[in-house]
Amino acid sequence: MTTMMTSFERVISAAESAGLRVRYSDDRDRADIQAPGHSSADRSVSVKYERDGCLTVVNCHAPDTHTRGFLGHIGLSLKDLFDAPKGPYRYPDGREVTRVQRPDGKKTFYQKGNKNGRALFGSDRMPADLAETIHVVEGEKDVMAIRAAGGHAVCNAMGAGKAVQFDWSPLVGRPVVIVADADQPGRGHARHVRGILAPIATSVKIVGAKEGKDAADHLALGYTLDDFQQLDLADDEGEGATFPRPRLYAATELKGAEKPTWLARGRIVYGAVNLLVGPEGIGKSLAWVLIAAKVTTGALLPEFGIPSREPGHVIVVITEDDWATVVRPRLEVAGADLARISVVCTEPDGSGTPVFPADMHLITSAEPAPALVVVDAWLDTVTAKLSVKDPQQARQGLHPWKEAAGQTGAAVLLLTHTNRVSSSDARDTYGATGELRKKARVCLYAQAGEEEGHLLIGPEKANHTRKLPATKFQIAGVARFAASDDDDGTVPLLHAVGDSDKTIGEHVADRFAAVADPKAARDSPERVGAVGWLQDYLSLQPGLKAPAEQVRRDGKTAGFSVRTLQRAAKDLEVMQPGEGFPRITYWVLPEHKRREPPDDGGKSRQVGPISQNGAQLDFSGTTVPDQEKQVGATGVGSTVVPVAPTPGDTGEDGATATRRQPGKCA
Secondary structure (H helix, E strand, O other), rough: OOOOHHHHHHHHHHHHOOOOOEEEOOOOOOOEEEEEEEEOOOOOOEEEEEEEEEEOEEEEEEOOOOOHHHHOOOOOOHEEEEOOEEEEEOOOOEEEEEEOOOOOOEEEEEEEEEOOOOEEHHHOOOOOOOOOEEEEOOOOHHHHHHHOOOOOOOOOOOOOOOOHHOOOOHHHHOEEEEOOOOHHHHHHHHHHHHHHHOOOOOEEEEEEEOOOOHHHHHHHHHOOHHHEEEOOOOOOOOOOEEEOOOOOHHHHHHHOEEEEEEEEOOOOOOHHHHHHEEEOOOOOHHHHHHHHHHHOOOOHHHOOOOOOOOOOOEEEEEEOHHHHHHHHHHHHHHHHHHHHEEEEOOOOOOOOOOOOOOOOHHHOOOOOOOOOEEEHHHHEEEOOOOOOOOOHHHHHHHHHHHHHHHHOOEEEEEEEEEEOOOOOOOOHHHHHHHHHHHHEEEEEEEOOOOOOOEEEEEEEEEEEOOOOOOEEEEEEEEEEEEEEEEEEEEEEEEEEEEEEEOOHHHHHHHHHHHHOOOHHHHHOOHHHHHHHHHHHHHOOOOHEEEEHHHHHHHHHHHOOOOOHHHHHHHHHOOOEEOOOOOEEEEEOOOOHHHOOOOOOOOOOOOOOOOOOOOOOOOOOOOOOOHHHHOOOOOOOOOOOOEEEEOOOOEOOOOOOEEOOOOOOOO
């Protein structure tokens, strides 16, 4: 059976083959070697085998001899200073990891045991003294190397990008030095770990190897734990800062009272996380576009609580819509100042989704600092290994955004979708982002309005302020491109209409009630009134039909929303054919739904909408009995229109009779 050579034996054998003199120490784990080009009496290169670390440390003491040069002289490279295979590395909770060098020179890892464990490698060997520094490294090899050098170290399994899956509580109250690998994933991992540890460690700083890729390379090349170089990264502001431990403060010693500052009063607050949630496809992305346009131009949007102010900068993260064909045209028609908008992406076409918190430095170090940060959609930017349904992991995913909002003072607006749950309580529809609601300062909720092409947005949760009525918006197309056979060239734009008469929670409850109990919705005073009005209106039209746009316009004057009129039309089995060129859509009342005017000796009146107490109303809001008392059945001052004569419609003098036109007021 062939015994695999250790890295120490490999170095000694290569040195002797190169003709260099070697002198062993008594324990046979140390040796002094002649430096290349020096006399045979020279022994200025020392090597030491670290059995715990499974590596050999080489120190070249002669000024003209460098470790890499020495290795090259004897025909070795840096990787030859490590034993292979490595492991198994045993974790405290039963996970075992083995690192194997493949024939092509690449490494691979095998796991067995408790693969779902959350313990850190090395967390069972923490020193009792909380003041001792703990190194956080990327791999088990690095932990062993630091341990062999007399330090303490931990790492999570599976390398970069997996930190959120592990339990970092053993590092609470300890000073931490994160050793970043010398590549982009390694530095991203270091930033990610720092985001996790900053709130719980006494201090955190990020360093890198003096030479080589990682901590093990650094130590194998003869450097010490004190020789790591602090990384001067623009994305590591505050690196090395000390985080104070809790103490007891008198209330008068703490920061004085301050009122919150609002980007949009009662709806979007600065320096905090705000949430905009709603079903897919209703146009909620148009809302952030409109808000961004107002922020970058300083224009007011009084219907949504945005005052006129100095223009600010906006950072956006877009994951669902294409930049060139969707987002940019929307920003342009909304009047946004694109010079004040930055996009976090990987490609010039706006594609490439960032992952947070690894890429959070792009936001926290932005100059100038943003007034608004929009993430559409937030879940797409969370690492795939993070389950936001788990409260602890959801907080880990959201905490960096809270920190970024506090650091920049920006209003952070995260967009998410609702689930498919039908409920009278908006909170039940948050789904996977329910934990996000708990941490957000303000939660805006969006749902389709009663009228087609309308949107309702209002605060469903708002800390430190009263809940405001939902704001009504209308979506309209704006010509931006030349029309073609497959596209009309328009881009949707959101216009604020004004306040609703209800909070968004009440709108959600009403929508649920209409779906859950259709009969109750049909029997509501508003629905009954709309049915009666529409039946009378169409009964008075020639051929029982009228242009759909005219019906909606007159119905709105009568006090009915388009959605309510559409439901009334369905109750009445109204047909909606298109006729003519250009095509016009009509609403046609079936003959069996015709309502004949009452035989009242020539007096005819329209039965108006129904008030909340059941009384019939005309369009000025006066009850029919009151009208009759004031002006009679046909009413002096009422708007009248000629109608086609039918039997019984002519007066004694043969003149055409008149009827009040629904939808018109005096």
